[in-house]
Amino acid sequence: MQVASIHFKRNATAKLNDENLQQALARLQTRFVGGRAAVIGEIAELEETRTAAAAIRDRVLQNLDQWLSHFEQQATARGATVHWAESGADVNRIVAEIAVRHDVRKAAKSKSMVSEECGLNEALEAQGIEVIETDLGEYILQLAHEAPSHIVAPVVHKNREEISDLFAEKHRLPRKTGISELCREAREILRPQFLAADMGISGANFLIAETGSALIVTNEGNGRLVTTLPRVHVAITGIEKVVPTLEDVSTLLRLLPRSATGQSITNYVSILTGNKGAADHDGPEHFHIILVDNGRSSLLGGEMQPMLRCIRCGACMNHCPVYQNIGGHAYGWVYPGPMGSILTPTFVGLENAPDLPNASTLCGACAAVCPVKIPLPDLLRQLREKQMALGMKPWPERAALKLWSWLALHPAAYALTTKIAVRALFLAGGTEGLLHRLPGASGWTDGRDFPAPQGKTFRERYNRAFRENRHGEKRA
Amino acid sequence: MRVGLFFTCLVDAMRPRIGFATISLLEAAGCEVSVPQTQTCCGQPGYNSGDRKTSQALALKFLTEFEGFDYVVTPSGSCASMIRVHYPKLFQDNPAVLARIAPLSLRTYELTDFLLNIAKLENIPGQFRGSLTYHDSCSGLRDLGVQKQPRALLAKMPGVAIQEMQESTTCCGFGGAFSVKFGDLSARMADNKCTHIEAAGTDAIVGGDLGCLLNIEGRLRRRGNHKTQVLHIAEVLADQEGDA
Numbered sequence: 050m051q052v053a054s055i056h057f058k059r060n061a062t063a064k065l066n067d068e069n070l071q072q073a074l075a076r077l078q079t080r081f082v083g084g085r086a087a088v089i090g091e092i093a094e095l096e097e098t099r100t101a102a103a104a105i106r107d108r109v110l111q112n113l114d115q116w117l118s119h120f121e122q123q124a125t126a127r128g129a130t131v132h133w134a135e136s137g138a139d140v141n142r143i144v145a146e147i148a149v150r151h152d153v154r155k156a157a158k159s160k161s162m163v164s165e166e167c168g169l170n171e172a173l174e175a176q177g178i179e180v181i182e183t184d185l186g187e188y189i190l191q192l193a194h195e196a197p198s199h200i201v202a203p204v205v206h207k208n209r210e211e212i213s214d215l216f217a218e219k220h221r222l223p224r225k226t227g228i229s230e231l232c233r234e235a236r237e238i239l240r241p242q243f244l245a246a247d248m249g250i251s252g253a254n255f256l257i258a259e260t261g262s263a264l265i266v267t268n269e270g271n272g273r274l275v276t277t278l279p280r281v282h283v284a285i286t287g288i289e290k291v292v293p294t295l296e297d298v299s300t301l302l303r304l305l306p307r308s309a310t311g312q313s314i315t316n317y318v319s320i321l322t323g324n325k326g327a328a329d330h331d332g333p334e335h336f337h338i339i340l341v342d343n344g345r346s347s348l349l350g351g352e353m354q355p356m357l358r359c360i361r362c363g364a365c366m367n368h369c370p371v372y373q374n375i376g377g378h379a380y381g382w383v384y385p386g387p388m389g390s391i392l393t394p395t396f397v398g399l400e401n402a403p404d405l406p407n408a409s410t411l412c413g414a415c416a417a418v419c420p421v422k423i424p425l426p427d428l429l430r431q432l433r434e435k436q437m438a439l440g441m442k443p444w445p446e447r448a449a450l451k452l453w454s455w456l457a458l459h460p461a462a463y464a465l466t467t468k469i470a471v472r473a474l475f476l477a478g479g480t481e482g483l484l485h486r487l488p489g490a491s492g493w494t495d496g497r498d499f500p501a502p503q504g505k506t507f508r509e510r511y512n513r514a515f516r517e518n519r520h521g522e523k524r525a
Numbered sequence: 526m527r528v529g530l531f532f533t534c535l536v537d538a539m540r541p542r543i544g545f546a547t548i549s550l551l552e553a554a555g556c557e558v559s560v561p562q563t564q565t566c567c568g569q570p571g572y573n574s575g576d577r578k579t580s581q582a583l584a585l586k587f588l589t590e591f592e593g594f595d596y597v598v599t600p601s602g603s604c605a606s607m608i609r610v611h612y613p614k615l616f617q618d619n620p621a622v623l624a625r626i627a628p629l630s631l632r633t634y635e636l637t638d639f640l641l642n643i644a645k646l647e648n649i650p651g652q653f654r655g656s657l658t659y660h661d662s663c664s665g666l667r668d669l670g671v672q673k674q675p676r677a678l679l680a681k682m683p684g685v686a687i688q689e690m691q692e693s694t695t696c697c698g699f700g701g702a703f704s705v706k707f708g709d710l711s712a713r714m715a716d717n718k719c720t721h722i723e724a725a726g727t728d729a730i731v732g733g734d735l736g737c738l739l740n741i742e743g744r745l746r747r748r749g750n751h752k753t754q755v756l757h758i759a760e761v762l763a764d765q766e767g768d769a
Contacts, residue, residue, distance in 0.1 A: 062709050078692075370696045374713050408707060410700025410714075411573060412663035427614075433575030442575070446702075454571055454579035457534075458586065460563040471538050483746055492705035496712025497743030500539070500755075507532050507541035511560060 050165050050196060054381030054393050054402035061408070064375040073208045074376055081202075081367035084311020085418065091313060092303055102304050103422040105297045106358035109289075113349060116258050116291045117340065123261030127323030129336040137167030137343050144169060144250070144283055145176050147337050151281045153178060153247040159265070159272040160184040161252030162200050162361065163285050163341050165383045166396075169250070180250075181242045183271040185235055192219045198377030200384060201309050201363040206376045239271070249275035249333065253286035253321075254360070255301065256338070259294045262322040263338060266305060266315050276321055282333035284321065288340050289357040295320075301360060304420035309362035344396035352431050356391050358421040365415035365425060371408055380405065387415040387425045394432055403441060406432035467506050475504040526644075528556040529594035531587075531608075531633075533601045534566040535735040543735065546763035547600045547636055553763075554644035556598075561590040567599075569607040570701055577615065584612045588626055596643065597633040600759045602665015602733050605635035610668045635665050637674040637733060637758055646678070650764035654684030655728035657761070660718065660741065661694045662734035675733060675758050685761070690725040692717075699740040715744035722753060729754035731761055 053060070064070055092098050109116050121131045134140040140163070148156070156178055164170070170180045170191075182191040186204035190197060193215055197203030204212075209228065216234060217224035225231050251272060253263035263284040265272045276282050292298055306312040325332035348354050366372040366386025377385030381402065382393045390405040399406075411426040419425065436442055442450075456463045478484050478501020487494045528551055532544040551558045568583030587608065591597045599605050609630045616623040640646040657679070665671035672694075679685050698704065698714025705711075718741055722730045730745075730753055732738050742755035 058707070061707065065709055065713055370698065370714050370717075371710060374710060374717075407703070408710075410663065410696050410698065410703050410711075412696035412700070413667035414663075414694075414696065417667050430573060430575070433573070434577050435575070437575035437577075446574070446706075450571060450574055450576050450579070453566075454576065454582075457565040457568070457571075457579070457583055460565055463565045467534075467538050483743075490705050492708025492711070493743070495708055496747065497715060497740065498746045500739050500742045500746070502539045503541055505541065507537040507544040508562065510541045511544065512562070 050168055050383050052382050052393070052397045052401050054397070054405055057379055057381055057402070057404040057408060060379040060381065061375045064379045069208055069211060070206050070376055073206050074373060077205065077367055077373050081311065081363075085308055085364060085367070086311075088307045088311050088313050092307070098300065098303060099420055099422050102301055102420055103358060105292060105300060106360075106421050109291055109293065110349065110354060110357050113288065113291070116293060117288060120256050120258040120261060120291050123258065124323075124338055125261070127261050128326070129261060129323055129338050132337060132339045134339050134341045134343070137341075140164070140167040140285060140339055140341055140343075141169055141172035143339055144285070145173065145178075147281065147283060147335075148173065148176065148178055148248060151247065151335060153281060155179045155181070155242070155246045156248040156250050157243050157246035157275050157279060158182050158184075158187070158250040159252070159267065159275040160187050160203070161250065161285055162197070162383055163252055163287055163343075164250065165197065166341075166343055169285070181239070181246070183239050183242065183275055184267075185232065185269055185271075188235060188239065189215065192216075196378065196383075198385065199363060199366065200361050206378065243271075243274040243278050246275075246279045248281040248283060249277075249279040250283050250285065251276050253284045253290055253338075254305070255298050256286060256291040256340075257295055257298055257320070258291055260320075260322055262320045264298060265319050265321070266302070266317070267319070268310070268312075268316045270317060273317055273319055276319065277331050277333065280333060281335045281337070282321070283337045283339065285339045285341060287345055288342055289345050289359075301420075305360055305362050308364040308418065308420040348395060353391065353395055353428060355423050356388070356395070356428060358423055359388055360421055362420055364418040364420065368414040368418050370410070370412060370414065387429070388423075391425065391428045391432065399432065399436060399439070399441065403436065406436065464506070464508055468509060471502045471506050472504065474502050477501065526556055526595040527593075528558050529591045529597045530558055530560045531564060531567070531591065531597055531599040531604060532560065533599055533604050533735065535739070536600060539739065540735055540757065542765070543600055543757045543759050546757070546759035546765065547598070549650065549763045550636070550640060550646065550759060551598060551644070553648070553650050554640055554646040556596075556644060559594065564590055567604045567607045569603060572607065572611060572615075573701055581615050584608075584615055584626065585622070587612075588622070588629060591633075592625065592629055595632065596639065597629070598636055598639045599633070600636045600733070600757065601735065602635045602662045602669060602671050603736065605633055605638075606664035606668035608633045635669055635671050635674075635733065637678055638669060638671050640762070641674045641677055647681070649678060649681045649762050651682055651762045652684070652764060653682065653729075653761045656686040656688050656726075657729040657731045657756075658688050658690045658722060658725040658727045659693060660690075660697060660722075660730060660732040660737060662732055662737045663696050665733055666694055671733065675731075678758075678762055679731075682762075688725045688727050690721040692721055697737045697740050699736045701736065704740060711740070712744060715740050716748070719744050719748055719750070723750065727753070729756050729761070731756050731758055733758045
């Protein structure tokens with residue numbers, strides 16, 4: 050996927066003024082924030098479970114190479130073929146090679162954000178392979194030629210009216226408006242595609258080292274069809290998704306759906322192990338698993354390593370007041386919200402996404418809900434420190450910081466400067482006590498007044514009161 | 526007990542009365558209050574902008590100014606969090622400083638947390654009468670667990686009726702430099718907050734962090750609301766008469 054994060058600021062402004070989007074985003078609060086709040090308490094020992102989940106993920110990351118080798122051995126022993134992809138281009142090449150080997154004309158896909166990193170659909174289509182997205186949200190986006198705006202609810206930015214229009218135009222059927230009618234229409238169109246597909250492509254929420262399995266968590270059932278009906282199944286996922294045991298996965302699964310969609314458990318949890326055996330009635334004849342690096346290993350051993358704990362639940366973006374107001378597209382790459390503001394600069398380069406680490410108030414709502422306790426605000430701050438160290442901050446900001454830091458370290462100069470500035474602002478505030486415009490701070494005053502100061506600083510008033518007090522004592 | 530007041534750079538410049546209200550509350554709670562005159566800023570603006578060096582220098586300055594007190598109290602959740610939670614992180618690689626700054630961090634409190642849990646203030650001197658809604662500022666809430674404390678203190682005031690707003694724990698959009706850098710986004714977040722405040726329909730919106738309050742006040746007034754009072758919790762709790 051092309052990186053457009055450099056335009057974050059401009060895009061965010063546009064999204065603030067997009068009425069359809071704003072209507073659609075209003076649902077985040079009830080559906081996702083309210084949804085999580087309603088069920089997360091079912092985990093009686095929530096804090097301990099989050100700590101345990103973080104520890105499971107950390108344990109893997111400390112010896113990631115060994116767990117991956119273990120996974121490869123177990124998966125291979127059960128008949129799967131494991132591939133290693135260093136980059137997105139490698140993923141596309143490997144899938145294309147598998148497709149050629151098995152004479153694949155049509156591929157049915159269930160949701161995979163890693164494939165978005167690679168631009169897999171376009172690459173396969175360029176090879177003459179037809180690709181059909183079968184997750185309802187992803188299918189809608191494929192029809193609309195749009196990218197997902199959320200990692201769990203990819204089409205959250207669209208309202209029902211827009212989807213009705215889109216279906217009527219693309220399906221050339223009478224326009225429907227009811228949700229169940231729209232779903233039925235999509236299902237009727239997709240069902241034959243599963244049967245006709247030569248290859249199924251999925252992601253994997255987890256890879257289980259002890260059994261060599263890929264596990265997917267879905268709600269629509271398309272994931273099951275994609276991974277069992279076609280002759281060939283290709284599962285594509287990041288190298289960090291491996292966990293040691295089924296027991297470990299069960300801990301993570303207590304947190305994942307509750308954090309993601311406010312469900313105690315999703316409709317389907319599929320554990321895919323090996324290919325179709327002689328005694329099996331169904332399952333793919335060929336099972337390929339592609340382990341994707343694409344920048345992930347560069348986080349190992351560094352200060353960003355905790356980000357690799359991420360289990361892609363989306364709770365951080367659901368609870369982020371910035372995401373809630375602009376949606377996911379403004380972030381300009383595959384991953385939006387707080388986790389995206391860390392992954393995007395890390396994967397595609399800080400210079401290509403300079404606004405993202407700064408596009409946060411560091412309110413901490415993300416870290417408070419993260420099921421694997423990723424310290425997201427700390428990581429954002431570390432990226433800001435890196436920008437500072439690399440001289441990537443714009444000069445007015447650097448100059449302002451320099452001046453502030455010098456003054457803050459020189460109390461006498463600080464007291465004098467604030468005294469003068471406060472006096473000036475007080476006078477500018479007039480009788481109303483409000484400044485409607487403030488040179489150099491139009492970012493503030495375009496949308497807000499600036500309440501004027503009281504006129505004298507606390508320091509001045511306190512010193513005067515203190516002196517008067519002392520004189521009073523002397524007189525008495 | 527000897528308490529050092531860290532009055533914060535925003536109170537210094539914008540709302541000195543919050544500083545005096547804080548002093549009178551601490552004195553009402555039986556504390557001996559000192560105000561070190563060389564204090565400036567806790568370093569948070571630099572810390573959150575990626576300027577770790579300056580925030581370290583300001584942390585050391587704070588250490589020399591406040592190390593001698595039994596407690597340090599500040600009328601701000603975000604400054605208290607900077608000192609309590611983040612100062613020790615700044616000196617992870619410097620055990621000599623860490624050994625001094627970690628205990629000082631733990632003796633540093635946000636005002637309402639201190640009044641309720643340490644000084645155990647029973648009689649609230651404030652005379653405020655009317656309804657109010659409380660905005661939970663982010664750092665105080667999520668870093669320090671300040672949520673029940675201000676409400677418990679307000680509940681001791683017979684003239685006060687608390688009416689909770691929707692999403693009182695959602696960020697108001699201030700975020701320091703964020704409010705200028707991403708002005709329209711920040712103003713939208715403030716606007717959402719104002720909508721919830723107006724829906725609560727109270728006489729006042731009260732909070733514990735001046736940055737948030739200036740942001741909220743600025744947006745309320747721009748929306749044409751000149752009626753809802755915007756007050757710091759210290760102003761409500763303290764007896765304001767005769768203050769500077």
